[in-house]
Structure formats: C-alpha cells, structure tokens
Amino acid sequence: xxxxxxxxxxxxxxxxxxxxxxxxxxxxxxxxxxxxxxxxxxxxxxxxxxxxxxxxxxxxxxxxxxxxxxxxxxxxxxxxxxxxxxxxxxxxxxxxxxxxxxxxxxxxxxxxxxxxxxxxxxxxxxxxxxxxxxxxxxxxxxxxxxxxxxxxxxxxxxxxxxxxxxxxxxxxxxxxxxxxxxxxxxxxxxxxxxxxxxxxxxxxxxxxxxxxxxxxxxxxxxxxxxxxxxxxxxxxxxxxxxxx
Amino acid sequence: xxxxxxxxxxxxxxxxxxxxxxxxxxxxxxxxxxxxxxxxxxxxxxxxxxxxxxxxxxxxxxxxxxxxxxxxxxxxxxxxxxxxxxxxxxxxxxxxxxxxxxxxxxxxxxxxxxxxxxxxxxxxxxxxxxxxxxxxxxxxxxxxxxxxxxxxxxxxxxxxxxxxxxxxxxxxxxxxxxxxxxxxxxxxxxxxxxxxxxxxxxxxxxxxxxxxxxxxxxxxxxxxxxxxxxxxxxxxxxxxxxxx
DNA sequence: CGGAGTTTTGAAGGACGTCAACATCTGTGG
DNA sequence: CCACAGATGTTGACGTCCTTCAAAACTCCG
Numbered sequence: 089x090x091x092x093x094x095x096x097x098x099x100x101x102x103x104x105x106x107x108x109x110x111x112x113x114x115x116x117x118x119x120x121x122x123x124x125x126x127x128x129x130x131x132x133x134x135x136x137x138x139x140x141x142x143x144x145x146x147x148x149x150x151x152x153x154x155x156x157x158x159x160x161x162x163x164x165x166x167x168x169x170x171x172x173x174x175x176x177x178x179x180x181x182x183x184x185x186x187x188x189x190x191x192x193x194x195x196x197x198x199x200x201x202x203x204x205x206x207x208x209x210x211x212x213x214x215x216x217x218x219x220x221x222x223x224x225x226x227x228x229x230x231x232x233x234x235x236x237x238x239x240x241x242x243x244x245x246x247x248x249x250x251x252x253x254x255x256x257x258x259x260x261x262x263x264x265x266x267x268x269x270x271x272x273x274x275x276x277x278x279x280x281x282x283x284x285x286x287x288x289x290x291x292x293x294x295x296x297x298x299x300x301x302x303x304x305x306x307x308x309x310x311x312x313x314x315x316x317x318x319x320x321x322x323x324x325x326x327x328x329x330x331x332x
Numbered sequence: 333x334x335x336x337x338x339x340x341x342x343x344x345x346x347x348x349x350x351x352x353x354x355x356x357x358x359x360x361x362x363x364x365x366x367x368x369x370x371x372x373x374x375x376x377x378x379x380x381x382x383x384x385x386x387x388x389x390x391x392x393x394x395x396x397x398x399x400x401x402x403x404x405x406x407x408x409x410x411x412x413x414x415x416x417x418x419x420x421x422x423x424x425x426x427x428x429x430x431x432x433x434x435x436x437x438x439x440x441x442x443x444x445x446x447x448x449x450x451x452x453x454x455x456x457x458x459x460x461x462x463x464x465x466x467x468x469x470x471x472x473x474x475x476x477x478x479x480x481x482x483x484x485x486x487x488x489x490x491x492x493x494x495x496x497x498x499x500x501x502x503x504x505x506x507x508x509x510x511x512x513x514x515x516x517x518x519x520x521x522x523x524x525x526x527x528x529x530x531x532x533x534x535x536x537x538x539x540x541x542x543x544x545x546x547x548x549x550x551x552x553x554x555x556x557x558x559x560x561x562x563x564x565x566x567x568x569x570x571x572x573x574x575x576x
Numbered sequence: 577c578g579g580a581g582t583t584t585t586g587a588a589g590g591a592c593g594t595c596a597a598c599a600t601c602t603g604t605g606g
Numbered sequence: 607c608c609a610c611a612g613a614t615g616t617t618g619a620c621g622t623c624c625t626t627c628a629a630a631a632c633t634c635c636g
Contacts, residue, residue: 160480164570166488170480185466186473191480211466218458221465222429228472229430235479236404236414236435242486243530244410247592278615286487288593293616309601309614326408491624522583532625537584553582553633 109176119217127203138194145183145190154200160192169283250285252324275310348396353420363461371447382438389427389434398444404436413527491531496568498529519554
C-alpha cells in the first residue's frame with residue numbers, strides 16, 4: 089500500500105507527539121489536537137534555509153524529524169554556531185515572542201520535517217492553553233542557562249577546556265551509544281567545533297589529535313567518537329589528571 | 333507630615349508603574365491592581381544578596397528603584413558579570429519559569445526596592461492576564477538576543493572591541509547625559525568592566541588609558557564618562573578610523 | 577595618617593592565531 | 607575504473623595579543 093506524503097507525515101507527527109515533546113508536556117488531548125490542527129506541515133530539505141538572521145520573525149517551528157544548525161554571522165563574515173536542534177525541539181521561539189527579527193539563521197543539516205505556527209496562531213493557542221506558554225518559557229529558560237554557561241566558559245576557560253565542554257554538550261544533545269563509545273550523531277567538521285568553541289579549526293584539529301593519542305576520542309572526517317567520557321569531563325572541569 | 337515606609341513605597345510603586353514597566357505593558361488597570369496586590373514589597377540594602385546561584389528559584393522580582401548586579405561564579409573562584417539591572421526591570425525570571433535553581437547571583441549595588449511574587453502567584457497572575465506572560469517572554473527574548481550577541485563577540489572579537497561593546501551596552505542601559513558627555517550612572521571598577529568583557533583589569537586599564545589619550549573617554553576611580561560616543565562605536569564595530 | 581581598595585604601567589612569557597604546505601577523503605564525470 | 611577538483615584534516619613554524627607577574631601611585635575613608 090502506497091502512502092502519500094501527508095500520511096507519512098501524519099504518522100510521524102503522531103509518533104513524535106506521543107514521545108515527549110517538551111513544548112506540549114501536560115497538554116490535554118484536545119489541546120494537542122487543536123495545536124496540530126492549527127499547524128502547517130512543512131519540509132526543509134538538506135541544505136535549505138528555514139529562517140534567516142535579520143529577516144522579520146513570522147513563524148515558530150517544532151521539529152518532527154531531522155536536524156537544524158542555528159548559526160549567527162558577524163558583519164565581517166565570521167560565523168558562530170549557536171546550537172544544533174534535533175527532533176522534538178523548537179526553533180524560532182525567541183524572535184516570535186519578541187516580535188523582533190530572527191537573531192540567527194537556521195539551516196537543515198538533513199531533510200527535516202516541521203510543524204509550523206505563525207505568530208498570531210501561536211498567541212491564540214497559548215491564550216487558550218496557558219500550559220503551552222509555560223512550557224515555552226521553561227524551554228527558553230533552559231536555553232538561556234546554556235547561553236550563560238557558554239558565555240562564562242568563553243570568558244574564563246582556555247581553549248582545550250572549551251572544546252571539551254562543547255563536546256560534552258554535543259554528547260548530551262546528540263550522542264549515540266555505539267560499540268566503541270559515544271558518537272556524535274551527525275556529520276561535524278573541525279570548523280564546526282571551532283565555531284562552537286570560539287577557536288580555529290587548526291586548534292581543534294591539534295586538540296583532537298592529542299586526545300586521540302591519549303585514547304580519549306577517535307575522530308575522522310566529520311566524525312567524533314568519545315571513547316572515554318570521564319576523561320573528557322576531567323578536562324572540561326579542569327580536575328587533576330592521572331599520569332600527569 | 334511623617335510618612336511610613338509603606339507609604340513611601342506605595343508612592344514609588346505608583347510612580348514606577350505609570351512610567352513604563354515593560355512587564356505590565358498593555359495590562360488593564362484592574363490587572364495592574366491585582367498584580368500589585370499579589371506582590372510582596374521588599375527592600376534589599378546595598379551589598380545584600382537578593383538571590384544566590386544554585387539555590388532553588390522561588391521568587392521573581394520587579395525593581396522599583398535601585399540597581400542589581402547579576403553575576404555568575406565559576407568553580408575555580410572566577411566571576412563574570414551577566415548584567416546590571418535597574419529600575420523597571422525584572423530579575424529572577426529565567427529560573428522561576430523553568431523551576432530550576434538560580435543560574436546566577438544578584439547583589440544590590442545600592443539600596444533597592446522591589447515588588448516580589450513567588451512562583452505560584454506569578455503563574456496565577458499570568459493565567460488570568462496572558463499579556464503578562466507575553467511580556468515576560470518578550471523581555472526574555474531580548475535578554476537572550478543580548479546573550480547571543482555577547483557570545484558572538486567573545487568568540488570573534490579582540491579585547492579592545494569587546495570592551496568597546498561592553499561600554500556601549502552600559503551607555504544604553506545606564507548612561508546619563510552630563511555636561512561633559514555620557515556617564516555610566518553607577519560606580520564601576522576596571523575589574524567589573526573586565527568581568528563583563530572577558531579580560532583582565534590590567535587590559536581594561538591600559539585600554540581606557542589609550543582611549544583617554546585619544547579623547548574618547550574620561551575615567552577615574554569607579555567612573556567612566558564617554559566623551560566621544562561615535563569613536564567608541566567606531567572601535568566596537570571595527571570601522572576604519574581617522575588619523576590612523 | 578595609615579590601610580584597604582583601586583588604578584597605572586612596565587616587563588616577560590606563553591597560549592593560541594596565522595600562515596603555509598601537504599595529506600587525505602569524497603563525489604563526479606569521463 | 608580512474609582522474610580530478612573540492613572539501614576536509616594534519617602538522618610545523620612563527621608572530622603577537624594578551625595574560626601573568628611585579629611594583630608603585632593614587633584615592634577614599636575611618
């Protein structure tokens with residue numbers, strides 16, 4: 089039996105919503121139905137831009153499946169990666185709440201399916217079901233704490249620690265257990281790690297090489313596997329190391 | 333005629349609420365009354381701690397008058413300043429929304445008067461008057477954008493630019509026009525500026541000395557006056573300078 | 577006037593960016 | 607299947623921005 093794109097999407101949506109979307113936690117079945125009914129379904133193909141820094145923020149997204157990279161460009165052509173977003177996470181919330189332009193750009197790393205609400209619809213929804221607003225705030229609070237932590241790291245830590253922290257966060261957000269260790273679940277370059285850690289790809293490369301020597305990680309082209317998470321934390325938290 | 337502390341406070345609250353508190357923008361008079369009725373009035377004397385990093389977040393504050401310093405300590409005893417908060421701004425919102433511990437510490441720089449709601453009361457209020465929740469989100473969105481910008485700066489800019497950005501932000505948030513120029517409206521040390529810019533007090537001192545030579549600022553003990561805001565922006569945005 | 581807190585300035589050293597060259601891998605098209 | 611271009615990763619050498627260390631001057635307050 090052939091299924092149309094919408095049927096497949098519907099199935100994904102149902103699965104997704106049942107498996108713990110933080111935004112809808114504690115929402116009644118009725119509320120959930122209404123939310124989905126008000127949403128637009130969309131797909132963002134790999135490499136496509138979902139929203140762009142500086143453009144007026146009109147929409148808010150829930151990722152059903154796939155992955156986005158949220159990054160910010162500077163006037164002089166540099167780029168930093170704010171974060172990656174995976175299934176069940178929300179995108180574009182900051183701007184939509186504030187009625188400001190998007191502060192960053194979101195690009196699909198792989199084909200990504202989304203539920204999308206525009207500003208007014210979301211406001212309606214949040215008014216009818218206050219728990220959605222509360223959840224959104226809790227999510228924003230979490231993101232904010234992460235930003236504060238990263239800012240603190242950037243101001244007080246040396247590069248090696250920062251890279252260790254970056255990798256630790258990636259383990260939590262996108263780690264996948266394998267036979268060898270924990271692998272970051274999407275292709276990631278040295279340049280990407282550099283843009284997350286506030287350094288250059290050269291320094292990341294050197295650091296990973298050292299860590300590979302020490303048996304802490306294995307890394308290859310667009311791939312990082314953490315063999316010894318404990319050692320990574322030891323570096324990130326600047327604890328005394330063995331064999332020093 | 334003698335006025336009790338509460339009368340004085342009441343007068344301040346009334347004045348404050350009429351002069352543009354972003355949190356209550358668009359709220360009905362009734363809603364405002366109710367909000368104030370549900371609030372606890374409090375004072376935080378200069379030097380006192382309003383809330384502390386790591387402690388459970390129970391309360392949410394609106395500053396009626398005074399100033400707070402919000403900072404974050406690292407495990408190894410370093411400190412960074414997240415931001416200063418002045419009259420009409422809110423404090424403790426992140427943690428309260430998320431039900432997490434406070435991610436930072438707030439200390440009164442001067443005697444500070446506050447309206448305080450605890451978690452449950454605020455939730456009640458936001459449910460009855462959704463516009464409050466919306467406003468809170470808009471404010472959080474703004475804070476988040478600021479954090480993202482600072483993170484970007486920290487990752488891509490040299491110290492001089494970062495210090496210039498820090499000062500620019502202070503001008504907007506706490507600048508006061510004087511005969512000479514724009515003065516930062518509270519005592520601020522080189523150490524403070526360093527903790528906001530991600531550098532050391534030595535570098536801040538050297539940089540301010542250079543700027544003083546160039547006629548961009550005047551600075552003294554715990555004091556900074558911007559004589560030439562345009563030049564400061566020129567440095568912050570790395571535009572081509574005259575006389576180079 | 578003494579002492580604590582703040583600021584200034586110099587000198588030295590190092591962490592890390594920059595520059596450069598090369599190696600390796602992937603995908604594409606002949 | 608191979609050649610080739612483009613993207614990605616590695617490593618060395620060098621320079622420099624900025625921290626660190628050190629000492630002294632200044633300011634405020636009791």
